Amino acid sequence: MRWIMALYLTYLAAPIVLLLVGSFGESWTNSLLPSGITDRWYLEIWADGTFRRAFSTSLIVCAATCVASVLIAVPFAYAIHRAASRKVRAAVRLLYLLPVAAPPLVLGFGFILVFSSEDLPFLGASWLLIAGHVVLALPYLMQVLVADIRHLDLDTLEAAAESLGAGFAARFFHIVLPSLRHSLVAGVIMVAAFSIGEFQLTNLIAGFLTRTYPVVLLQAFYGATGFACAGTMVLLVLAVLGATGSAVAGRVAAA
Amino acid sequence: MSIAVETLSYRYGPGAGGIDGISLTIGPGEFCAVIGPSGCGKSTLLKLIAGFLEPASGTIHLAGEPMAGRPPRARDLGVVFQNYALFPHMSAIDNVAYPLKLRGTAKAERRRLAGEALERAGLGGFGARLPAALSGGQQQRVALARALVFKPRALLLDEPLSALDAAHRAAMRDEIRAVQRANNIATLHVTHDQEEALSIADKVAVLRDGRLLQVATPAELYDRPADRFVAGFVGAANLFDGIVRGDRVETAIGLLACDTRNHADGARVTACFRPEAFKREALGPNQFAGEVARDRFLGSMRRLDFAVPGGTLLAETAWRGEVAVLSLPPEAIRLIPSA
Numbered sequence: 001m002r003w004i005m006a007l008y009l010t011y012l013a014a015p016i017v018l019l020l021v022g023s024f025g026e027s028w029t030n031s032l033l034p035s036g037i038t039d040r041w042y043l044e045i046w047a048d049g050t051f052r053r054a055f056s057t058s059l060i061v062c063a064a065t066c067v068a069s070v071l072i073a074v075p076f077a078y079a080i081h082r083a084a085s086r087k088v089r090a091a092v093r094l095l096y097l098l099p100v101a102a103p104p105l106v107l108g109f110g111f112i113l114v115f116s117s118e119d120l121p122f123l124g125a126s127w128l129l130i131a132g133h134v135v136l137a138l139p140y141l142m143q144v145l146v147a148d149i150r151h152l153d154l155d156t157l158e159a160a161a162e163s164l165g166a167g168f169a170a171r172f173f174h175i176v177l178p179s180l181r182h183s184l185v186a187g188v189i190m191v192a193a194f195s196i197g198e199f200q201l202t203n204l205i206a207g208f209l210t211r212t213y214p215v216v217l218l219q220a221f222y223g224a225t226g227f228a229c230a231g232t233m234v235l236l237v238l239a240v241l242g243a244t245g246s247a248v249a250g251r252v253a254a255a
Numbered sequence: 256m257s258i259a260v261e262t263l264s265y266r267y268g269p270g271a272g273g274i275d276g277i278s279l280t281i282g283p284g285e286f287c288a289v290i291g292p293s294g295c296g297k298s299t300l301l302k303l304i305a306g307f308l309e310p311a312s313g314t315i316h317l318a319g320e321p322m323a324g325r326p327p328r329a330r331d332l333g334v335v336f337q338n339y340a341l342f343p344h345m346s347a348i349d350n351v352a353y354p355l356k357l358r359g360t361a362k363a364e365r366r367r368l369a370g371e372a373l374e375r376a377g378l379g380g381f382g383a384r385l386p387a388a389l390s391g392g393q394q395q396r397v398a399l400a401r402a403l404v405f406k407p408r409a410l411l412l413d414e415p416l417s418a419l420d421a422a423h424r425a426a427m428r429d430e431i432r433a434v435q436r437a438n439n440i441a442t443l444h445v446t447h448d449q450e451e452a453l454s455i456a457d458k459v460a461v462l463r464d465g466r467l468l469q470v471a472t473p474a475e476l477y478d479r480p481a482d483r484f485v486a487g488f489v490g491a492a493n494l495f496d497g498i499v500r501g502d503r504v505e506t507a508i509g510l511l512a513c514d515t516r517n518h519a520d521g522a523r524v525t526a527c528f529r530p531e532a533f534k535r536e537a538l539g540p541n542q543f544a545g546e547v548a549r550d551r552f553l554g555s556m557r558r559l560d561f562a563v564p565g566g567t568l569l570a571e572t573a574w575r576g577e578v579a580v581l582s583l584p585p586e587a588i589r590l591i592p593s594a
Contacts, residue, residue: 153338160340162327163305164354164401174353178344 022229041230054216058196061212062242065133065195066188069141077145078176100139108204124207132201137194141187148183185250192246196239213238256283256318257441258304258409263313265303274299274465284439288452291462297445301413306330318408333402333410338418339394341386347397348373348382354405372400392423403438410442416451428455449489461485483591486527493569495526507565512540513588523593530571532587541583
C-alpha cells in the first residue's frame with residue numbers, strides 16, 4: 001500500500017517539480033535537466049502587460065463566477081428539493097447535469113453563433129465570459145448541494161423550525177443556509193478551480209482584452225522553455241489563490 | 256389550554272390512508288396517548304393538529320381558538336419529533352433559545368431563559384455543546400426544553416422515545432411526564448408502544464384504519480376494552496369466540512362460567528381474559544387441565560402457553576413449580592359483542 005501511494009504521489013508531483021526546476025533554468029534543450037539558474041523568466045512575465053492583465057482578469061472572472069454560481073445554485077438546489085414530485089426532481093437533475101456531458105466546444109460554438117449576430121453583438125464582453133463559466137461550473141456546485149440537502153433531512157429540521165414559529169425567510173437564513181455551509185464551501189472551491197483552469201470555452205468566446213490567464217499562457221508555449229515553465233507556475237499560484245480565496249470567502253459568508 | 260378536535264378527516268389520496276371523523280378532547284394539563292398499529296393514522300392526526308396538513312373536514316381548537324387556515328408557525332405548539340430535529344449547527348442553548356429569538360425576545364433575556372430551561376432539564380453544563388456531542392437522552396431533553404420554553408398552548412410528542420434504547424426509555428417516560436405536569440400543559444403523545452402509552456398517559460386513544468376505536472383511562476382500556484381489536488392490541492389477551500348459553504358461554508375450550516347479564520341468550524360474543532387472571536389452584540367452575548407447551552421465564556413471572564383440549568391459553572404466573580391445572584374466576588372474563 002505504502003509503495004503504491006509513494007509511486008502515485010511521485011507521479012503527481014514529478015511534472016510540477018520539473019516545471020519548477022525549468023522555470024528557474026537558464027536554458028533547457030535536449031537535456032534531462034536545464035543548465036544555469038536565473039529569475040529572468042519570472043521578471044519577463046511580470047514585465048509583460050498581457051500576462052499581468054490576464055492574471056487579474058482570471059481572478060475577477062473567477063470571483064464573479066463564484067458569486068453568481070452561489071446566487072443561482074442555492075435557491076435552485078432548494079427548489080429542486082422542494083419540488084413536489086419525484087419525477088420533476090429527476091428531470092431537473094438530469095437537466096442541470098447536461099453541461100457536464102456536452103463538450104465546452106459545443107457550447108462555445110453556440111455562444112459564437114448567437115452572440116456575434118447583429119441583434120446580440122456581445123461576444124467578447126466579460127459578462128458573457130462569466131456567464132459561460134457559470135453555465136459550465138454550476139453542475140458541480142449543484143451536485144454537491146443537492147446531495148447534501150438530501151442527506152441532511154432538511155424537511156424535518158424545517159418542520160421543527162416552523163413549529164417553533166419560523167416563517168420562510170427565517171427558516172432559509174437560520175436553518176437552510178447554515179446547514180449547507182460545508183457543502184457550499186466545498187462546491188465553491190470546485191467552481192473556483194474550474195473557472196481558473198477553463199480554457200476550451202474561454203479561448204473561443206473571450207475578447208482580446210478579456211482573455212484569461214490560461215488562454216494567454218498558450219502563447220508562451222511557442223517561446224522559450226523557461227518562459228513557458230514560469231508561466232505555468234504562475235497559473236498554479238493563481239489556482240491556489242482562487243481556491244483559498246473562495247474557501248475563505250465562503251466560510252466568512254456562511255458564518 | 257386544551258386541544259379539541261372534532262369530526263376531523265383527512266385522506267392522502269383515494270384509497271390511501273388518512274383519518275376518518277375523529278373527535279378527541281384533551282383538557283388543560285391532561286396527557287393523552289394515541290396508539291395504534293403503523294398506518295392507523297396517529298401521525299396524521301398529529302400533523303393535522305400541528306398544521307403540517309390541512310384537514311378535509313372537521314375542526315381543531317387550541318385553547319379555544321379555531322386553527323383553520325393557520326400555518327404551523329402561528330399555532331404556538333411545542334412539537335417534539337421522533338429524531339428530536341435539533342438544529343445541528345446550533346449549540347444546545349441556541350436551539351432552546353431559537354423560538355424566543357423568533358418571538359423577538361432580547362438576546363440577554365432569551366439566553367437567560369434558555370439557560371434556565373437547560374438547567375431544569377439537568378443539562379446546565381451542556382449549553383455550549385452541539386447536538387452531535389450529546390447523547391440520545393440529552394438530545395431528547397434539549398428538544399423537550401426547546402418545545403416548552405416559549406410557553407406553547409399545547410405539547411405534541413411524535414414517538415419521542417422510539418430512538419432511545421430500552422434502558423433509557425423507561426426513565427425518559429417518567430421524566431417527560433414530570434416535565435408535562437410541571438408545565439401543566441395539554442399533551443398529545445403519539446406512540447406505537449402500548450406499554451409506554453399505558454404507563455404515561457391520563458387517557459389513551461386507540462386508532463385503527465383512521466378510526467377512533469376507544470378513548471379511556473389506561474385501566475379502563477385494559478379492563479374493559481370496547482372491542483376485540485382493542486383487547487388484543489392493548490396488553491396480552493386470551494380471545495375466544497363463543498355463543499351465550501344461559502349463564503355460560505360456549506367456546507372451543509368448553510363452557511365458560513361468567514357474567515352474561517348484558518348479553519342475550521344465543522348472542523355471538525368474544526370471551527376476553529387476561530393472562531394474569533389465572534389461578535394455579537383448582538377453584539370455581541372454570542378449570543382447565545392441560546400441559547405447558549411453552550414456558551418463558553421473564554424474571555418476575557413466567558408466561559406460559561398452556562395447551563388444553565380445543566385451544567391454547569396464555570397464562571402468567573409467579574409460581575416456579577409444575578403447572579397441571581389452571582382455573583379462571585368468572586369475574587375475570589369479559590364478554591365483547593361480536594361485530
